Amino acid sequence: MAGTFVIDGLGGKKTLRGSLPVFGEKNTALPLMAAAALISGESRFTNVPDIADVASMKSLLEGMGAYVTHSGSELSVRAEGLSGTVFESALAKSMRASIVLTGPILARMGSVTFPMPGGDVIGARPIDIFLDGFRKLGADVLETGDTYQLSAANGLQGGDIFFRVVSVTATETFMMAAALAKGPVTLRNAAMEPGVVATADFLKACGAKIRGAGTPTIEIEPSSLQPASEPFKIIPDRIEAATFLALGALAAEELVITGAEPSHMTAVLDAFSRMQVPISIDGNAITVRSPEKLGAIAIRTHEYPGFPTDAQPPVMVALTQAEGESSVIESIFDGRLMYTAELVGMGADIEIMSPHRAIVKGPTPLKARDIVGPDIRAGLAFVLAAAIADGTSHVGNAHLVDRGYQRIEERLKPLGLDISRKV
Numbered sequence: 295m296a297g298t299f300v301i302d303g304l305g306g307k308k309t310l311r312g313s314l315p316v317f318g319e320k321n322t323a324l325p326l327m328a329a330a331a332l333i334s335g336e337s338r339f340t341n342v343p344d345i346a347d348v349a350s351m352k353s354l355l356e357g358m359g360a361y362v363t364h365s366g367s368e369l370s371v372r373a374e375g376l377s378g379t380v381f382e383s384a385l386a387k388s389m390r391a392s393i394v395l396t397g398p399i400l401a402r403m404g405s406v407t408f409p410m411p412g413g414d415v416i417g418a419r420p421i422d423i424f425l426d427g428f429r430k431l432g433a434d435v436l437e438t439g440d441t442y443q444l445s446a447a448n449g450l451q452g453g454d455i456f457f458r459v460v461s462v463t464a465t466e467t468f469m470m471a472a473a474l475a476k477g478p479v480t481l482r483n484a485a486m487e488p489g490v491v492a493t494a495d496f497l498k499a500c501g502a503k504i505r506g507a508g509t510p511t512i513e514i515e516p517s518s519l520q521p522a523s524e525p526f527k528i529i530p531d532r533i534e535a536a537t538f539l540a541l542g543a544l545a546a547e548e549l550v551i552t553g554a555e556p557s558h559m560t561a562v563l564d565a566f567s568r569m570q571v572p573i574s575i576d577g578n579a580i581t582v583r584s585p586e587k588l589g590a591i592a593i594r595t596h597e598y599p600g601f602p603t604d605a606q607p608p609v610m611v612a613l614t615q616a617e618g619e620s621s622v623i624e625s626i627f628d629g630r631l632m633y634t635a636e637l638v639g640m641g642a643d644i645e646i647m648s649p650h651r652a653i654v655k656g657p658t659p660l661k662a663r664d665i666v667g668p669d670i671r672a673g674l675a676f677v678l679a680a681a682i683a684d685g686t687s688h689v690g691n692a693h694l695v696d697r698g699y700q701r702i703e704e705r706l707k708p709l710g711l712d713i714s715r716k717v
């Protein structure tokens with residue numbers, strides 16, 4: 295479903311009320327679906343979000359000969375008949391996460407051909423550390439235009455890979471590829487995101503020998519893989535939960551975010567607590583209320599367990615309503631502050647000091663505006679901005695929000711937000 299969100303903003307009222315469940319994490323569901331391509335048999339997953347990127351990964355896998363079903367929040371991949379090695383170009387270009395499938399296909403089939411992956415417009419997203427890592431494991435890399443052909447006719451070898459940049463998808467890709475390599479693989483300067491740990495847990499449930507996931511050094515020993523005996527539950531989406539927290543901090547009388555995993559959200563919870571947002575945690579439920587005044591804070595995005603770059607846009611919206619001067623340093627992507635120009639157009643006082651640093655002064659009331667989201671996270675941040683603004687906003691490119699959030703308008707409406715979709 296494409297279209298435009300039409301939002302009649304609350305104009306400063308803090309009346310949202312109700313409970314909002316968090317679904318499974320996009321950035322874990324996608325690598326786990328790719329991991330299933332390593333296994334000759336059926337892999338089952340629960341708590342899978344019904345989002346456009348999951349549908350794209352399903353189609354990519356089907357294009358390679360896997361049989362995939364997705365019903366409700368359950369997803370099954372049967373990869374015994376996997377035969378393809380060439381990615382369907384348009385699908386692969388539609389999302390960055392297509393890159394994670396290169397590891398399993400190369401490891402299992404001995405070759406893989408794929409285009410430069412596309413995805414969000416949030417800055418340069420090269421694949422150099424993937425290519426270097428595959429070379430380290432003995433693969434040949436042939437680059438023709440924007441198409442890459444990797445081959446390892448005799449299988450991937452063991453090796454020691456140091457990632458010069460911490461990369462979530464590279465860590466996941468090489469953990470998966472290494473599970474079928476002929477010798478031990480060590481990954482250094484690995485990402486520590488909960489999704490990396492979940493990917494290791496799934497692979498271990500399939501027989502992989504992995505040590506150190508969740509730390510900077512991951513060691514993978516050769517093993518043989520078979521289908522896990524139990525369905526694997528996708529972890530809660532900490533970015534979705536962070537976004538809902540921002541909405542609650544801005545406009546909720548009381549919002550109960552259910553199905554979250556607060557232990558994955560330390561940096562985000564710390565930021566909201568520094569903003570003086572009343573939050574209480576009871577198991578997997580986080581209750582949030584909008585305070586009289588929000589406090590200005592400094593944040594700096596960082597690899598996990600630091601403050602997640604994907605939560606920067608919604609928190610930026612919250613900071614436009616904070617009393618005083620906030621500072622936001624975006625350390626991961628060099629284009630991930632550009633969307634703030636639209637917030638300025640709505641009345642926010644945000645000064646871009648460099649591609650990596652913004653100063654936000656508040657509070658400034660926001661006025662409704664017609665805006666178009668550039669990516670998944672900024673798109674939903676615009677929904678938040680429109681929700682608190684005075685008047686009716688149109689937020690275009692709803693299909694980008696659909697890549698990461700399951701039917702968001704149907705979930706926000708019951709809280710008392712006047713939001714609909716014009717197709």
Ligand code: EPU
Pocket residue numbers: 320321324390391414418419420421422423424459460461462463464602603604626627628670671698
């Ligand atoms: N990088 C390189 N060379 C590479 C790969 C990455 O220089 O070969 C750089 C990137 O340019 C960036 C940094 O490494 O500056 C970190 O990027 P990373 O590779 O970690 O990002 P990613 O794995 O492509 C995942 C998420 C992103 C999230 C980032 C950072 C998935 C599918 N995507 O991307 O999620 O922002 O980690 O946490 O897991 C989103 O969901 O909206 C999203 C953009």
